[in-house]
Amino acid sequence: MNTAIPxxxxxxxxxxxxxxxxxxxxxxxxxxxxxxxxxxxxxxxxLKELGFLPGAPLKVIGFGLLGADPLAVQVNxxxxxxxxxxxxKICVEPISI
Amino acid sequence: xxxxxxxxxxxxxPNCGKTSxxxxxxxxxxxxxxxxxxxxxxxxxxxxxxxxxxxLVDLPGTYSLFxxxxxxxxxxxxxxxxxxxxxxxxxLVAVVDACxxxxxxxxxxxxxxxxxxxxxxxNQMDEARRRGISIxxxxxxxxxxxxxxxxxxxxxxxxxxxxxxxxxxAQQPPIPNGEQVLTxxxxxxxxxxxxxxxxxxxxxxxxxxxxxxxxQDRLDAVVMHPVLGLVVLFTTLxxxxxxVFAWATPAVDLIDGAFAALxxxxxxxxxxxxxxxxxxxxxxxxxxxxxxxxxxxxxxxLFILILxxxxxxxxxxxxxxxxxxxxxxxxxxxxxxxxxxxxAVPGIMATRTIADPRERFITIMVAPLMTCSAxxxxxxxxxxxFIPQQTVWGIFNLxxxxxxxxxxxxxxxxxxxxxxxxxRAAREEFPLLLELxxxxxxxxxxxxxxxxxxAWIFLRRVGTIILALSIVLWFLATFxxxxxxxxQPAIDYSFAGQLGHFMQxxxxxxxxxxQMCIALIPAMGAREVAVSALATVYAVGEESIxxxxxxxxxxxxxxxxxxxxxAWFVYAPQCISTIAVVKRExxxxxxxxxxxxxxxxxxxxxxxxxxQIASAIVN
Ligand SMILES: Nc1nc2c(ncn2[C@@H]2O[C@H](COP(=O)(O)OP(=O)(O)OP(=O)(O)O)[C@@H](O)[C@H]2O)c(=O)[nH]1
Ligand SMILES: [Mg+2]
Numbered sequence: 001m002n003t004a005i006p007x008x009x010x011x012x013x014x015x016x017x018x019x020x021x022x023x024x025x026x027x028x029x030x031x032x033x034x035x036x037x038x039x040x041x042x043x044x045x046x047l048k049e050l051g052f053l054p055g056a057p058l059k060v061i062g063f064g065l066l067g068a069d070p071l072a073v074q075v076n077x078x079x080x081x082x083x084x085x086x087x088x089k090i091c092v093e094p095i096s097i
Numbered sequence: 098x099x100x101x102x103x104x105x106x107x108x109x110x111p112n113c114g115k116t117s118x119x120x121x122x123x124x125x126x127x128x129x130x131x132x133x134x135x136x137x138x139x140x141x142x143x144x145x146x147x148x149x150x151x152x153l154v155d156l157p158g159t160y161s162l163f164x165x166x167x168x169x170x171x172x173x174x175x176x177x178x179x180x181x182x183x184x185x186x187x188x189l190v191a192v193v194d195a196c197x198x199x200x201x202x203x204x205x206x207x208x209x210x211x212x213x214x215x216x217x218x219x220n221q222m223d224e225a226r227r228r229g230i231s232i233x234x235x236x237x238x239x240x241x242x243x244x245x246x247x248x249x250x251x252x253x254x255x256x257x258x259x260x261x262x263x264x265x266x267a268q269q270p271p272i273p274n275g276e277q278v279l280t281x282x283x284x285x286x287x288x289x290x291x292x293x294x295x296x297x298x299x300x301x302x303x304x305x306x307x308x309x310x311x312x313q314d315r316l317d318a319v320v321m322h323p324v325l326g327l328v329v330l331f332t333t334l335x336x337x338x339x340x341v342f343a344w345a346t347p348a349v350d351l352i353d354g355a356f357a358a359l360x361x362x363x364x365x366x367x368x369x370x371x372x373x374x375x376x377x378x379x380x381x382x383x384x385x386x387x388x389x390x391x392x393x394x395x396x397x398x399l400f401i402l403i404l405x406x407x408x409x410x411x412x413x414x415x416x417x418x419x420x421x422x423x424x425x426x427x428x429x430x431x432x433x434x435x436x437x438x439x440x441a442v443p444g445i446m447a448t449r450t451i452a453d454p455r456e457r458f459i460t461i462m463v464a465p466l467m468t469c470s471a472x473x474x475x476x477x478x479x480x481x482x483f484i485p486q487q488t489v490w491g492i493f494n495l496x497x498x499x500x501x502x503x504x505x506x507x508x509x510x511x512x513x514x515x516x517x518x519x520x521r522a523a524r525e526e527f528p529l530l531l532e533l534x535x536x537x538x539x540x541x542x543x544x545x546x547x548x549x550x551x552a553w554i555f556l557r558r559v560g561t562i563i564l565a566l567s568i569v570l571w572f573l574a575t576f577x578x579x580x581x582x583x584x585q586p587a588i589d590y591s592f593a594g595q596l597g598h599f600m601q602x603x604x605x606x607x608x609x610x611x612q613m614c615i616a617l618i619p620a621m622g623a624r625e626v627a628v629s630a631l632a633t634v635y636a637v638g639e640e641s642i643x644x645x646x647x648x649x650x651x652x653x654x655x656x657x658x659x660x661x662x663x664a665w666f667v668y669a670p671q672c673i674s675t676i677a678v679v680k681r682e683x684x685x686x687x688x689x690x691x692x693x694x695x696x697x698x699x700x701x702x703x704x705x706x707x708x709q710i711a712s713a714i715v716n
Contacts, residue, residue: 036527069419
């Protein structure tokens with residue numbers, strides 16, 4: 001799959017794993033995560049299937065104890081627990097409400 | 098009317114209410130709980146109250162046909178008809194949680210591309226209305242070209258209509274269209290296109306408030322708080338252990354008293370002889386000894402059921418994910434491991450929700466170290482006999498605390514073993530991606546059904562395997578009788594006595610006497626039988642039956658021996674059914690052999706170490 005990082009991600013440069021608790025953000029795109037190795041593409045697709053698609057509004061609702069990992073995120077009214085590894089695949093931009 | 102029943106399959110996201118609907122439609126009582134991944138195996142039943150026969154298959158939940166874990170694979174295999182010897186379903190009954198419309202509709206649209214007959218049950222409509230979600234079902238149905246029936250699976254609203262629709266299909270089975278194959282490129286193409294479609298469907302036909310119910314978010318702020326959350330978790334666990342001991346006592350005393358009275362009554366009325374011995378020593382002592390633990394088991398299950406039904410479990414999994422990852426496990430292994438406190442068999446089945454094969458393997462290997470409810474009677478008996486009833490640090494019941502320590506020992510050992518088994522070599526990461534379902538008030542109906550089910554399972558075990566083993570043991574402990582002019586007690590000459598004496602040298606380093614050795618054998622069939630076996634062996638050996646088993650043990654075992662016996666049961670004797678399910682789920686004789694041997698070795702070592710250390714301290 002073509003995973004070249006589009007300009008939007010480079011300019012804002014913010015990833016979901018860097019967001020603070022309570023942050024309201026919007027997905028810009030998904031990028032590669034070498035930790036997942038050969039499966040990375042499947043992880044991207046699963047994330048998209050769960051609603052982490054460009055344009056989707058997200059809200060960070062909490063963190064685990066050690067290393068603030070995993071994080072809990074609300075997307076389309078559903079809450080998911082993601083690890084930092086997955087969250088780092090998701091480029092976001094802040095939205096003001 | 099067709100002779101062959103039409104075959105229907107329930108498909109949908111995890112936790113959308115498939116099994117609740119299945120239970121309504123077929124009258125089954127399959128397990129329902131508020132977390133994703135409750136159902137991990139297909140299960141079928143006939144739909145009741147239909148004119149035409151229809152077989153319904155309940156499936157594990159899945160987010161997509163492109164599956165990531167063994168339970169999702171089961172769903173996919175059934176939907177696509179890829180299981181040998183099983184017909185592909187004639188009609189898919191898609192279930193969508195109305196509060197989680199996007200995720201549900203996505204799967205439905207993906208299924209639609211298979212070009213197969215399908216109806217849609219829009220479930221959890223009660224909750225959707227409460228949240229102010231309003232859906233124009235007729236228009237939505239028209240737009241996607243699939244009949245939609247609004248349902249509330251928990252109170253059977255809409256289920257009659259659903260039955261009617263299913264019946265019409267059963268009467269005139271749909272003609273299968275050409276099969277559609279799914280490929281990865283379809284998937285890439287479809288993901289974004291489908292969501293565009295969904296957004297426009299939702300814009301046109303659904304009015305959805307943007308807000309998530311406030312109280313849920315407030316609760317999450319506490320329960321999922323990195324520090325407060327752990328305080329909540331450990332407090333909950335401690336309360337459960339206290340309750341198992343403190344609350345059960347009156348009921349336990351009642352049952353105990355009833356069996357003692359029964360034993361005395363029978364002993365008083367029956368003439369002396371073999372029949373009286375059999376009934377008093379074999380049946381009443383053996384079965385009563387186990388039955389007495391029913392209240393404790395029910396209290397334990399009540400708490401587990403409440404936790405399962407509220408939606409709290411996934412939050413606990415969230416909090417524990419990171420610490421568990423250090424051990425080669427993850428938040429995903431939490432629920433299988435927690436289920437193993439009830440029984441390791443469903444716990445090991447539940448590991449199918451784990452995508453990472455290595456993690457799944459480790460979880461299976463350590464699951465039996467979680468103290469299952471069948472071990473509770475053994476612990477409870479020995480604790481009650483040896484640990485004084487007293488209050489420590491103002492609030493804790495010492496017996497409850499001891500029980501907590503035993504459970505804790507199992508958990509800590511599991512952690513250590515998982516840590517040892519974790520491969521040092523770098524391995525691929527697997528994502529967590531765990532859905533955190535909405536909280537729900539636990540339903541009294543579910544709790545009652547669940548408890549009745551547990552009570553029934555326990556009573557059935559008592560009535561069948563435990564009773565049978567007690568009878569066999571009584572015979573072995575009674576025959577052959579003592580020879581003329583015997584100097585030892587009669588039981589020493591019986592088969593059981595001989596076997597016990599034969600085994601005893603092997604267990605001598607652990608301090609076990611021959612009665613304890615005997616009890617280990619039937620415990621392989623069902624662990625509770627250790628209790629009834631001890632009851633029978635001591636009752637046959639003793640002349641009087643009025644001494645309670647606990648008192649007998651307290652008089653004949655030393656404290657280090659009692660501790661060693663407890664240590665043995667923390668690790669050991671995985672029952673036969675656990676070994677069988679490990680064989681089935683790992684599909685490897687090598688893994689099963691390893692599993693069996695390592696647990697036995699561990700039990701032996703732990704009991705030996707406990708005995709030696711405790712003896713050194715006592716002396
Ligand atoms: N309020 C409400 N709750 C429901 C309804 N249907 C199901 N539930 C609840 O939703 C939760 C999940 O139900 P299940 O029937 O176990 O869901 P499932 O789809 O079989 O879940 P998995 O087997 O995990 O895929 C349970 O707590 C049910 O009580 C409904 O119509 N209304
Ligand atoms: Mg289910």
